[in-house]
Amino acid sequence: NQQLEQILRPGIWGNLEIFPFLSVVQSIQAGAMTGVLTITRSRGRAVFGFDTGRLRYAQVGTTLGEDALLDIFSWTNGVFRFQNEPLDLVANIHGETMAVLLDALRRYDEQQLAESSRDAAETRADPADSLSDTQTWLAAPTTVLHEDEEDQDTQADDPTSEFEIPLATDQPPA
Numbered sequence: 553n554q555q556l557e558q559i560l561r562p563g564i565w566g567n568l569e570i571f572p573f574l575s576v577v578q579s580i581q582a583g584a585m586t587g588v589l590t591i592t593r594s595r596g597r598a599v600f601g602f603d604t605g606r607l608r609y610a611q612v613g614t615t616l617g618e619d620a621l622l623d624i625f626s627w628t629n630g631v632f633r634f635q636n637e638p639l640d641l642v643a644n645i646h647g648e649t650m651a652v653l654l655d656a657l658r659r660y661d662e663q664q665l666a667e668s669s670r671d672a673a674e675t676r677a678d679p680a681d682s683l684s685d686t687q688t689w690l691a692a693p694t695t696v697l698h699e700d701e702e703d704q705d706t707q708a709d710d711p712t713s714e715f716e717i718p719l720a721t722d723q724p725p726a
Contacts, residue, residue, distance in 0.1 A: 565633040593630035601641040609641040617644040621656035
């Protein structure tokens with residue numbers, strides 16, 4: 553944190569792959585710095601405002617406030633730059649920085665868990681689909697050769713076959 557704080561003081565930039573977002577925020581908080589942290593990457597831009605180390609403003613793309621924190625936690629790359637300057641952004645984050653971050657992390661984890669559960673449910677085979685596939689396979693004509701017949705009869709056509717699968721009808725079976 554001390555090394556990162558020394559890098560941040562003059563307004564130097566860094567990479568999120570080396571210094572994750574939470575580490576940068578902790579350094580700004582520990583140094584009680586005032587200014588704007590900007591993170592850019594090919595698919596977006598994020599801006600965070602700090603007042604004497606307290607996070608007071610967050611924007612990721614068009615998302616503002618605590619919801620923006622949910623978005624930034626998914627960023628694993630990007631270039632950040634902290635500029636020491638008076639904070640002239642209207643506050644949209646209220647409360648203690650660590651409490652706000654921990655709450656946002658909890659919400660982010662819950663969101664990730666819900667998404668992974670939903671993905672797992674979508675990848676599981678639907679029993680109704682599997683049954684339909686099985687029924688279709690079983691009902692497909694199968695060639696049955698009798699000693700005195702040609703290759704023309706099929707098991708599905710043979711009304712005496714013990715493997716016959718009745719077709720679904722509105723009428724009850726006889």
